[in-house]
Amino acid sequence: MWVIFAAFFTYNITLSTGAMSRIKSMMSTLSGDRRIQALAIAWGFGGFLESAAGFGTAVIIPATILIALGFEPFFAAVICLLANTVPVAFGVIGIPITTLAKITELPVMPLSLNVVLQLTPFVLLVPFLIVLSVTKSLTGLKDVWLPTLVTGLCFAIPQFIIATKSVQTRYGLQLQTPVELVLAS
DSSP states (O other): OHHHHHHHHHHHHHHHHTHHHHHHHHHHTSOSOHHHHHIIIIIIIHHHHHHHTOTTHHHHHHHHHHHHTTOOHHHHHHHHHHHTTTGGGGHHHHHHHHHHHHHHTOOHHHHHHHHHHHHHHHHHHHHHHHHHHHHSSGGGGTTTHHHHHHHHHHHHHHHHHHHHHHHHHHHOOOOOSHHHHHHHO
């Protein structure tokens, strides 16, 4: 409950101080390209909000920014929901994973590594799905396939390295390849 309270409190402060308007204007100046706006706001900013606050803020706040930029409201919500499919596993400072670890009585670090291994293909796929949703065609990827790939890699690589190093440090495992990671977990 404290996390939800803090999220609403922070959001209301940003509204009353005018910071939300500045955030919206800053996000709109990133690019005039709607595909890049959707990636930066729904995927990037939404992923950050999921890790910091969770509980719907990662969909609500980026969707309102996208609506302010001219996206149709229902469509903005769908894009943000799509973007939030992967970050939610480690949302709100890892509450879903720690809860799963407590319920199943499994160690958190290997469980986290397993989740990362399962999510990595989706981490790379979802940014492309966001762009395809915005453009509604494969030709929409023509000019932005590289930034879209980089967006997925910027999420996947640190997540993979941190999960791997955490398991190696905590359990003393020396894992060299993804195949060994899967077999060890």
